[in-house]
Amino acid sequence: MGSESELSELQPTWQFLNPIPQGPLPTIPEPAAAPEVELIIDGRETSVPTGSTLLQATKSLGIETPTLCYLENLTPVNACRVCVVELEGSRTLVPACSRKVEAGMQVQTDSPRVRLSRRMVLEFLASSVDVSTAPELQQYMGQYAAEPERYGPSGPPALGNERDAAVPGHHVAPDGATAGTVEQPVKIDNELYIRDYSKCILCYKCVEACGEDAQNTFAIAVAGRGFDARIATEYTVPLPDSACVYCGNCIGVCPTGALMFRSEYEMREAGTWDESAQSETDTICSYCGVGCNLQLHIQDNEIVKVMSPIESGVTQGHLCIKGRFGWQFMQQPKKK
Amino acid sequence: MDLHLTKDTPSAAERLAVDSVLGESGLGRSDGVTSAALVGHEAAAGHAARANRHLLLPVLHAIQERMGWISHGALNYACQRLTIPPTEAYGVATFYALFSVQPKPPIVAHVCDDIACMANGAEQLCSEMTQRLGKAGTKSGAGSVTWHRSPCLGMCERAPAAMITAAGKRPSTTVVAPANGAAIERILEDEKHEEPPLVESQTMGSVPQAGSAELRLLRRMSRIDPDSIASYRAAGGYQALTRALELGPEQIVREVAASKLMGRGGAAFPAGIKWRSVASAAARPHYMVCNADESEPGTFKDRVVLEEDPFAVVEAMTIAGIATGCEKGFIYLRGEYPLALARMTNALAQARAAGLLGGSILGNTMSFDIEIRRGAGAYICGEETALFNSIEGFRGEPRNKPPFPTEVGLFGKPTLVNNVETLINVLDIVLEGSEAYAAIGTEQSTGTKLFCLSGHVARPGVYEVPFGTSLLALIELAGGVAGSGNMQAVLLGGAAGTFLTPQELDTPLTFESTRAIGATLGSGVVMVFDDTVNMQRVLLRVAAFFRDESCGQCVPCRVGTVRQEELLNRLFAEKTIGSTEDELHLLNDIGQAMRDASICGLGQTASSAIESAARVGLFNGRKH
Numbered sequence: 001m002g003s004e005s006e007l008s009e010l011q012p013t014w015q016f017l018n019p020i021p022q023g024p025l026p027t028i029p030e031p032a033a034a035p036e037v038e039l040i041i042d043g044r045e046t047s048v049p050t051g052s053t054l055l056q057a058t059k060s061l062g063i064e065t066p067t068l069c070y071l072e073n074l075t076p077v078n079a080c081r082v083c084v085v086e087l088e089g090s091r092t093l094v095p096a097c098s099r100k101v102e103a104g105m106q107v108q109t110d111s112p113r114v115r116l117s118r119r120m121v122l123e124f125l126a127s128s129v130d131v132s133t134a135p136e137l138q139q140y141m142g143q144y145a146a147e148p149e150r151y152g153p154s155g156p157p158a159l160g161n162e163r164d165a166a167v168p169g170h171h172v173a174p175d176g177a178t179a180g181t182v183e184q185p186v187k188i189d190n191e192l193y194i195r196d197y198s199k200c201i202l203c204y205k206c207v208e209a210c211g212e213d214a215q216n217t218f219a220i221a222v223a224g225r226g227f228d229a230r231i232a233t234e235y236t237v238p239l240p241d242s243a244c245v246y247c248g249n250c251i252g253v254c255p256t257g258a259l260m261f262r263s264e265y266e267m268r269e270a271g272t273w274d275e276s277a278q279s280e281t282d283t284i285c286s287y288c289g290v291g292c293n294l295q296l297h298i299q300d301n302e303i304v305k306v307m308s309p310i311e312s313g314v315t316q317g318h319l320c321i322k323g324r325f326g327w328q329f330m331q332q333p334k335k336k
Numbered sequence: 337m338d339l340h341l342t343k344d345t346p347s348a349a350e351r352l353a354v355d356s357v358l359g360e361s362g363l364g365r366s367d368g369v370t371s372a373a374l375v376g377h378e379a380a381a382g383h384a385a386r387a388n389r390h391l392l393l394p395v396l397h398a399i400q401e402r403m404g405w406i407s408h409g410a411l412n413y414a415c416q417r418l419t420i421p422p423t424e425a426y427g428v429a430t431f432y433a434l435f436s437v438q439p440k441p442p443i444v445a446h447v448c449d450d451i452a453c454m455a456n457g458a459e460q461l462c463s464e465m466t467q468r469l470g471k472a473g474t475k476s477g478a479g480s481v482t483w484h485r486s487p488c489l490g491m492c493e494r495a496p497a498a499m500i501t502a503a504g505k506r507p508s509t510t511v512v513a514p515a516n517g518a519a520i521e522r523i524l525e526d527e528k529h530e531e532p533p534l535v536e537s538q539t540m541g542s543v544p545q546a547g548s549a550e551l552r553l554l555r556r557m558s559r560i561d562p563d564s565i566a567s568y569r570a571a572g573g574y575q576a577l578t579r580a581l582e583l584g585p586e587q588i589v590r591e592v593a594a595s596k597l598m599g600r601g602g603a604a605f606p607a608g609i610k611w612r613s614v615a616s617a618a619a620r621p622h623y624m625v626c627n628a629d630e631s632e633p634g635t636f637k638d639r640v641v642l643e644e645d646p647f648a649v650v651e652a653m654t655i656a657g658i659a660t661g662c663e664k665g666f667i668y669l670r671g672e673y674p675l676a677l678a679r680m681t682n683a684l685a686q687a688r689a690a691g692l693l694g695g696s697i698l699g700n701t702m703s704f705d706i707e708i709r710r711g712a713g714a715y716i717c718g719e720e721t722a723l724f725n726s727i728e729g730f731r732g733e734p735r736n737k738p739p740f741p742t743e744v745g746l747f748g749k750p751t752l753v754n755n756v757e758t759l760i761n762v763l764d765i766v767l768e769g770s771e772a773y774a775a776i777g778t779e780q781s782t783g784t785k786l787f788c789l790s791g792h793v794a795r796p797g798v799y800e801v802p803f804g805t806s807l808l809a810l811i812e813l814a815g816g817v818a819g820s821g822n823m824q825a826v827l828l829g830g831a832a833g834t835f836l837t838p839q840e841l842d843t844p845l846t847f848e849s850t851r852a853i854g855a856t857l858g859s860g861v862v863m864v865f866d867d868t869v870n871m872q873r874v875l876l877r878v879a880a881f882f883r884d885e886s887c888g889q890c891v892p893c894r895v896g897t898v899r900q901e902e903l904l905n906r907l908f909a910e911k912t913i914g915s916t917e918d919e920l921h922l923l924n925d926i927g928q929a930m931r932d933a934s935i936c937g938l939g940q941t942a943s944s945a946i947e948s949a950a951r952v953g954l955f956n957g958r959k960h
Binding site: 150219226 | 338340424425430437485487714738884891895933934
């Protein structure tokens with residue numbers, strides 16, 4: 001940069017490189033449609049926009065593909081492998097949720113290999129995890145004739161924080177008489193929600209929602225390794241000591257009920273939870289100007305949980321502590 | 337993101353350990369800015385600190401080595417310095433077997449009970465350890481010592497092996513092989529008194545062919561001083577780099593492609609294709625990674641090369657870096673290889689001092705430098721994308737492919753990953769030309785191959801033979817079957833490989849002919865079992881290995897490896913659910929789901945050896 005005097009000398013020679021345009025305002029062209037990619041799925045030719053996933057392509061043909069760890073508002077981690085499909089030329093099956101379409105792909109979504117892998121994934125999960133509050137998973141199990149009992153009766157539950165203290169690279173040799181599970185005591189350490197990791201299929205959704213995909217709080221992550229891998233706070237401290245801000249977005253994305261509103265958990269324990277007696281009311285959160293869509297789940301004229309529809313352009317399913325949990329003032333304190 | 341830390345604070349020693357990697361800091365700011373006004377208001381320094389996340393693993397090593405375990409306060413301080421959410425750092429620290437997040441005695445004996453050691457008395461050694469120190473995991477020596485079992489330590493040619501780690505002001509890692517209870521206890525005593533343990537030279541006898549004129553990759557073994565670059569150069573070292581600089585990047589890549597060199601890490605992918613993809617990738621910078629995380633049970637060839645010919649690895653990496661437009665290379669070295677670490681560290685320093693590494697190599701405009709990163713006890717980190725995550729400071733979980741590393745690799749950039757043995761082949765390709773190189777071996781498997789012979793052979797060690805040599809000839813080269821003298825089976829390719837019967841010994845060792853019989857050369861493991869070995873126990877150890885080493889990310893591998901181990905246990909104990917046929921059918925289903933639906937090669941091959949054992953009739957235990 002020259003001195004001031006140099007600049008003032010230069011000034012008279014300045015010119016507009018781009019003169020101010022005259023005439024009508026230019027129009028913004030319509031965004032060009034993404035070029036289409038042609039592929040064959042189950043013998044049917046189809047074409048979908050470049051950049052689509054195989055899951056989107058199968059959906060466009062009306063083919064149902066089971067998913068557990070996939071959710072539209074999260075980055076695919078393709079960890080559950082229940083969405084695998086057979087791709088010609090590929091040694092292994094590929095996950096539909098994250099594999100991008102390529103021209104000329106030939107895909108089978110219901111071949112014997114696909115059905116076996118899906119069935120095995122479901123059996124592996126149902127034989128090691130409590131899937132009693134995972135209706136989708138149960139529905140898939142029927143569809144793929146999963147028989148989790150063929151691995152033997154469930155093994156004994158972990159006591160106390162045994163699973164949290166598991167050391168990578170070491171385990172007690174099994175005798176095979178029972179099937180190892182992740183059963184463990186439920187974690188109840190705050191008023192708003194509970195963590196029942198006996199029901200956790202390790203889909204990573206809560207970690208993503210807590211972290212980069214929604215909340216950017218990073219209160220939970222995967223710890224440990226292998227079958228001992230688990231969702232944990234740092235040093236497994238109780239939630240109130242962690243970075244948790246109680247947005248409840250982890251509950252919103254949990255597919256198995258491992259993360260649950262405390263209200264729902266207590267009603268289930270008391271045997272009073274009755275979805276058939278519940279109604280859903282759509283409304284707008286009144287706390288701030290963002291205007292998040294709320295879906296109130298109501299039983300016996302009381303709010304029992306609050307979700308937000310994933311289709312909502314405002315929330316994409318995510319809320320904050322106020323919208324998610326700040327409804328106690330609406331009703332009488334729960335009788336204990 | 338707001339960094340939320342628990343109230344735990346580091347001790348002075350823990351703080352120093354972290355600072356030894358990250359430099360001193362006033363307020364946890366990596367840029368050294370100190371201002372009283374910031375006290376309590378700013379935990380770290382934004383992007384600059386976050387960009388250093390790749391230092392997490394070195395920091396965790398430093399804490400573990402100083403303290404013997406990683407406390408909450410120490411991890412908090414590391415997180416503060418690097419701006420990493422503590423929950424993520426905890427996830428990383430709990431991923432590796434060599435780290436402990438619970439208080440642990442500073443001196444630990446890791447006693448290998450994996451399959452090669454098993455064939456050489458590992459169980460006796462473990463019961464001796466129990467007699468001397470109590471049950472595995474119990475504390476002794478006034479709480480300063482403990483021992484536990486370990487997966488393969490890569491010392492199979494001198495099995496049984498043990499590794500002693502001692503934390504403190506003068507941390508040390510000592511490998512002892514062959515090990516016995518007395519030798520281990522002597523080292524533990526030395527460590528208790530903070531005496532440097534006396535251990536004889538580690539690599540003597542690991543290359544029985546040493547000195548033979550037929551050797552190519554191993555030609556310098558026992559002939560040079562591995563700590564001296566002058567000795568390496570006197571033996572012809574660095575001629576290949578000079579030649580490479582004459583050829584230029586494009587011609588080097590052409591030669592490597594024309595040589596038909598295939599990857600030697602296990603997957604046998606054509607090296608030329610990788611090199612060409614990285615060289616032509618538009619995104620910058622490019623990275624070069626030497627995969628030295630050799631952890632496949634029964635594999636030790638890369639360790640011997642790193643220990644005895646470290647400059648060859650440095651030279652080959654430099655050529656690879658120049659050819660593919662990388663200015664930065666990493667060696668990801670197994671955490672269990674202390675001698676290789678010392679030799680490589682020295683080799684890098686000497687190469688830098690000699691102007692053969694760093695800026696303007698040999699006076700040329702090219703610059704290339706190499707950094708060593710140590711693993712911390714996780715077999716999965718040998719998988720290339722898990723290795724990237726590990727270097728970057730994340731959990732060593734494999735990434736989904738595509739995209740492949742040549743496009744999106746380390747730090748999201750185009751990355752060339754080659755195994756140690758693959759790389760040192762490049763030296764001869766560059767010097768002799770691809771035609772002369774490809775004349776060795778067979779049409780599809782060119783060059784020579786290193787094999788790791790262990791178990792019941794007369795002279796275990798690393799052997800080099802041209803591709804096409806029969807398995808029988810190789811075993812005879814190693815002095816034939818030892819032990820009882822009657823072979824029961826051979827494990828070819830490692831725990832992720834296949835068992836072969838004595839009837840299949842005429843198989844030529846090439847990629848194509850092993851593939852034809854449903855086997856694989858894998859990482860070059862040839863482990864011989866005589867007829868006294870209880871193969872059921874070997875198979876249970878293989879199953880336990882995969883259960884331990886699965887990262888846990890995908891369902892087929894995380895649960896499949898557990899179900900596989902359970903099934904083998906009840907099958908061998910004759911407590912089947914339903915008939916034996918039902919169990920074998922289920923074993924097949926488990927294997928196929930792991931092979932078809934797992935994310936990475938670990939899960940995809942976790943049933944390979946076990947299913948092959950079933951095929952060749954090794955499920956019936958002892959065969960006489």
